[in-house]
Amino acid sequence: xxxxxxxxxxxxxxxxxxxxxxxxxxxxxxxxxxxxxxxxxxxxxxxxxxxxxxxxxxxxxxxxxxxxxxxxxxxxxxxxxxxxxxxxxxxxxxxxxxxxxxxxxxxxxxxxxxxxxxxxxxxxxxxxxxxxxxxxxxxxxxxxxxxxxxxxxxxxxxxxxxxxxxxxxxxxxxxxxxxxxxxxxxxxxxxxxxxxxxxxxxxxxxxxxxxxxxxxxxxxxxxxxxxxxxxxxxxxxxxxxxxxxxxxxxxxxxxxxxxxxxxxxxxxxxxxxxxxxxxxxxxxxxxxxxxxxxxxxxxxxxxxxxxxxxxxxxxxxxxxxxxxxxxxxxxxxxxxxxxxxxxxxxxxxxxxxxxxxxxxxxxxxxxxxxxxxxxxxxxxxxxxxxxxxxxxxxxxxxxxxxxxxxxxxxxxxxxxxxxxxxxxxxxxxxxxxxxxxxxxxxxxxxxxxxxxxxxxxxxxxxxxxxxxxxxxxxxxxxxxxxxxxxxxxxxxxxxxxxxxxxxxxxxxxxxxxxxxxxxxxxxxxxxxxxxxxxxxxxxxxxxxxxxxxxxxxxxxxxxxxxxxxxxxxxxxxxxxxxxxxxxxxxxxxxxxxxxxxxxxxxxxxxxxxxx
Amino acid sequence: xxxxxxxxxxxxxxxxxxxxxxxxxxxxxxxxxxxxxxxxxxxxxxxxxxxxxxxxxxxxxxxxxxxxxxxxxxxxxxxxxxxxxxxxxxxxxxxxxxxxxxxxxxxxxxxxxxxxxxxxxxxxxxxxxxxxxxxxxxxxxxxxxxxxxxxxxxxxx
Amino acid sequence: xxxxxxxxxxxxxxxxxxxxxxxxxxxxxxxxxxxxxxxxxxxxxxxxxxxxxxxxxxxxxxxxxxxxxxxxxxxxxxxxxxxxxxxxx
Numbered sequence: 001x002x003x004x005x006x007x008x009x010x011x012x013x014x015x016x017x018x019x020x021x022x023x024x025x026x027x028x029x030x031x032x033x034x035x036x037x038x039x040x041x042x043x044x045x046x047x048x049x050x051x052x053x054x055x056x057x058x059x060x061x062x063x064x065x066x067x068x069x070x071x072x073x074x075x076x077x078x079x080x081x082x083x084x085x086x087x088x089x090x091x092x093x094x095x096x097x098x099x100x101x102x103x104x105x106x107x108x109x110x111x112x113x114x115x116x117x118x119x120x121x122x123x124x125x126x127x128x129x130x131x132x133x134x135x136x137x138x139x140x141x142x143x144x145x146x147x148x149x150x151x152x153x154x155x156x157x158x159x160x161x162x163x164x165x166x167x168x169x170x171x172x173x174x175x176x177x178x179x180x181x182x183x184x185x186x187x188x189x190x191x192x193x194x195x196x197x198x199x200x201x202x203x204x205x206x207x208x209x210x211x212x213x214x215x216x217x218x219x220x221x222x223x224x225x226x227x228x229x230x231x232x233x234x235x236x237x238x239x240x241x242x243x244x245x246x247x248x249x250x251x252x253x254x255x256x257x258x259x260x261x262x263x264x265x266x267x268x269x270x271x272x273x274x275x276x277x278x279x280x281x282x283x284x285x286x287x288x289x290x291x292x293x294x295x296x297x298x299x300x301x302x303x304x305x306x307x308x309x310x311x312x313x314x315x316x317x318x319x320x321x322x323x324x325x326x327x328x329x330x331x332x333x334x335x336x337x338x339x340x341x342x343x344x345x346x347x348x349x350x351x352x353x354x355x356x357x358x359x360x361x362x363x364x365x366x367x368x369x370x371x372x373x374x375x376x377x378x379x380x381x382x383x384x385x386x387x388x389x390x391x392x393x394x395x396x397x398x399x400x401x402x403x404x405x406x407x408x409x410x411x412x413x414x415x416x417x418x419x420x421x422x423x424x425x426x427x428x429x430x431x432x433x434x435x436x437x438x439x440x441x442x443x444x445x446x447x448x449x450x451x452x453x454x455x456x457x458x459x460x461x462x463x464x465x466x467x468x469x470x471x472x473x474x475x476x477x478x479x480x481x482x483x484x485x486x487x488x489x490x491x492x493x494x495x496x497x498x499x500x501x502x503x504x505x506x507x508x509x510x511x512x513x514x515x516x517x518x519x520x521x522x523x524x525x526x527x528x529x530x531x532x533x534x535x536x537x538x539x540x541x542x543x544x545x546x547x548x549x550x551x552x553x554x555x556x557x558x559x560x561x562x563x564x565x566x567x568x569x570x571x572x573x574x575x576x577x578x579x580x581x582x583x584x585x586x587x588x589x590x591x592x593x594x595x596x597x598x599x600x601x602x603x604x605x606x607x608x609x610x611x
Numbered sequence: 612x613x614x615x616x617x618x619x620x621x622x623x624x625x626x627x628x629x630x631x632x633x634x635x636x637x638x639x640x641x642x643x644x645x646x647x648x649x650x651x652x653x654x655x656x657x658x659x660x661x662x663x664x665x666x667x668x669x670x671x672x673x674x675x676x677x678x679x680x681x682x683x684x685x686x687x688x689x690x691x692x693x694x695x696x697x698x699x700x701x702x703x704x705x706x707x708x709x710x711x712x713x714x715x716x717x718x719x720x721x722x723x724x725x726x727x728x729x730x731x732x733x734x735x736x737x738x739x740x741x742x743x744x745x746x747x748x749x750x751x752x753x754x755x756x757x758x759x760x761x762x763x764x765x766x767x768x
Numbered sequence: 769x770x771x772x773x774x775x776x777x778x779x780x781x782x783x784x785x786x787x788x789x790x791x792x793x794x795x796x797x798x799x800x801x802x803x804x805x806x807x808x809x810x811x812x813x814x815x816x817x818x819x820x821x822x823x824x825x826x827x828x829x830x831x832x833x834x835x836x837x838x839x840x841x842x843x844x845x846x847x848x849x850x851x852x853x854x855x856x857x
Contacts, residue, residue, distance in 0.1 A: 021622065060847065068641055069631070069641050069737065070628060070631035070635060070641065090772045097625075097627070097652075104642075104643060104651035143654075143655060146654065147655075171841060178654060179654040180654065182658075186810075202787070205642065205643065205717065206642065207640045207641060207642040207645075208642075209640045209641070209665060210639075210640070213635070213639045213640075217635065224736075228738070231822055231852070231853040231854065232822070232854060232855060232856045233854055233856075235735040235854070236775070236776075236852070236853060236854025236855055236856075237854070237855070237856065237857070238676065238739070239776065239854065240854055240855065242855065242856070244774075244775055244854050244855035244857035245852065245855045245856070245857065247775075248774075248824060248851055248855055250825065251772075251774075251826055251849045251851065252828065252829065253829055253833065260645065269784075272857065273775070273854075274774065274775060282625055282657060283622075283624075283627060283656055283658075284739070285622060286624035286625060286738070286739075288626065288627055289625065289627060289628055289631060290624070290626045290777075291625045291626070291628065291738035292738075292739070293626070293738065293739060294857065295624070297657030297658075308655075308656075308657075309657075309659060313857070314857055315854075437753060453856075455856070456856060459824075460822065460824070460853065460855070460856055461822055461824070461831075461833055461853075462822050462853070462856075465831070465833040465834070467834050468831075478782065485827070486692040495857075496856065496857060499856055514710050520621075534852060537779075563829020563830065564826070564829070
C-alpha cells in the first residue's frame, strides 16, 4: 500500500497479548484513515451501549494516509473511542509528531482493548511491540512521564500519555503527545486511564511511500503556495497564533462572557493574541510537516503564575479568561499549563469553572462547598486555584472533575451548564453566529467548533463572506463543512489547511499518495459516510434528536451588550431543514435510502431498530 | 564567492519539512533516517534546530578517507562524496566532530548533505527561513543587522 | 469618529485607537485617508487589489461586507474597527 502502511496493531491489555493484522484496503478506501477508520473499527467492534470506562470500550489511535508525508500541515492523528464525558462517539484530533512516528514504527492504527491489571505503557519500535510496567510512572505529570519513558526506551521516542487527571478518570481528561499537544475533548484520557494505560511510546525508521511521487510532489508544491498565499495560514497564525480571535469575536459581539451570560467582554484585549505576542510568547512552533506554525512556545515570568510550555490557544484563553470574566493573561496561561501538565481538556475545564462561578454567584454553591475558594467571575486567582485543584484531584476540584453538566445538575440547575450532549460549547456565541450554533447542536461528539468551522465564512469571510445572522442557507453550509471536515480529518491533514485549499486539493493529494482515485465527490462522500456512521453509533448508544439541542439560555436569553446585542439563536428553525438535507427522517435518523447510497446497509442492521 | 546553508535556529519550529524534503529528493519516499539532515527538538524548552554537513574548509572527513571517496570539489568548494569509491569503512562518521556524516543500514551507505547539487530542497521547503541558501559572503549580514537593530532600539530617545 | 486597530494594523499605525476628524462620507473615503497617512503596508493589510476581501471592517459592530462594502456610509459619531485577516481556528 502507499500512503497507508497497511498494518494494524491490536493490543489486549487484559491478557497482555499483542498481535498484528493487515489493514483491509476496501475499508481504508471507504473511510480513508484517522477519524474515519477509527470510527469504522469502533462501530464494528464495540457495542455502542457500553460504559465508556468499562474494559469493553476500546481506545483507537489512528493516523491518516497523508500522515508522515510532506503534505503541508498533514501530520495529524486521531484518538477514537466512546467518550467518558458524553457517552457519545469521541474522536479527538492531535498534531505534534506522534502520528507520523506511529507510521514510521510500522502501523496505521493501534487498537487497545480490555484493561491491564496494573499500570502499563505500550512500547513500539520498528514493528515490535510490548507492554511494560508503568507502576513507577503512575502519578507523574505529562512532561515527567515523557522524559521518563524516553529514558527507558529510546531518546528519539515520541510519547503520547495521560497525566494524573486521566489516571483519576476525570471525565474530561485528555491525552497529550509531544508534551504539549492535546487529543483534547470528550474524556479520551479518562478512557485511557480506565484501562490502566499510562503511555504509548513509538519510534521507527520505516518508510511512507507515495503511489505517484511526481504527482504528489507537484500537488504538494501547489498546495504550499495556496496556503502560504492566504493571509491567515500564510502569515497571521504564525505571528499571533489562534488567540488573535479574541478581539475578532469580541468586536462582532460573539465572544461568550461569564458563562455565556453575554457576548462582549470589555477588557478582552488583555488576553488576546496581540497581548500574548507582546508578553509571553517565546517563539512559534509547528507540528510535523506544518507550514503554518500556529503553535506558541510561551513563558510566564510573573512569580505568582510562573511557568513555561505551549499555548494558550484561543479556546483556552477564552475558557479561563472571558468565560470566567478574567482578564489576567499570566493567570490564564498558568491554568493552561496545569491542563497540559496534568492532562485536562482546556475548553471543558475553563467552561466548568465558569459554570461553577455562575452557580456561586447565585448562591447555589457556597464558600463552604468550595473550601473557602471565592469562585467569583473575574477572580483570576480563584480560577487558577480551581484548575489546580481539579488537576490534582483535591477538594472542590473533585466536583469540578465531573464537568459542568454533572456539576450543575448536582446543584439542581443543569440548564446553567453551557453544553450539548454534556460537552461544553467553545468560544463562539450561537446567538451572534447562527451557523455555528447548528454545528454545535448536531456535531456527533457533542458541542465542538472544529467539526464544522463555519466561523470561517460567517465571521472571517473566507473563502467568502456569509451573513452571520441569517439562517437561510445555513443548514447547507453546515453540512458542507461537516462533511468536508470529516474527510479532511480522516486524511491526516490539519483543519487549518482550509485557509487556502479545499476538497479539490485534498482529493488530489490523497489520490497521488495512495494510488486510489478520489474525485472531489468521492472525497466528500467519504466524509458524509463517516458522519452517518458516527450518527448510527450514537443512535445505538441511546442518543437521539432531543440531544441535538442548545441550552435554553442560547435560545431564549438575548445577548445584552456588544455588536450582536438583542440576538438569540434560531437553531430550532434550522434543524428540520438540516435533517432533511442530510437525508434523515424528522426524528434525525438516517433513512434506508441514505444509508444505501453510502454503503452503510450492514451497519444499519447492527444499529438495531432505530425508527 | 560561493553559497552556504544558513541556519537560524531561533526560527526553527521543529516541523521537519526540511528532513521530509531531503528524504523525498534523494529517495523518493519519506523515511527520516534517509534524510541527510536531522532536526533535534527539546520539548520542555520548545527549541528545535536542524543539523547538516557544513562542508568545512578544513574537513576532517577528507584526510581519513583512504579510497579518496570524500574530496573537495575544486569548482564549488563543497565536500563531495563519491558513492562509487566509498568502501563503507565509516571513518568519516568517526571523524566529523558535528556528527553530520551518518551510516544508513537500510540503504547501506554513508549519508551526507550534498546541497542537492546547488538547489537545496531543505531551504526551499523550510516555511520560516530557518534554513536559507545564501551567498557565503553576506550570510551573516542579516543576523548582524537584526542584532544591530536592538542597539538602535536601546539608544532611541 | 473613533477608529480601533487590531493585530498587524497596530504595528503599522503604532496605535490601538485614534479619534478621526469626521470628514469621510464612506468607508472607502476613510480608507483612502488612512492609506494616505500610513502608506502601502496599511493598504495591503486591509485591501486586496483595492477591494475588501478578508479583512474585517466593522462600523458600529456591523461588518461592512454585509452592508455596502466600501460604499457603506459613515456618520460623525461612528466607531470603526479594523482587523486584518490574521486569524482562525
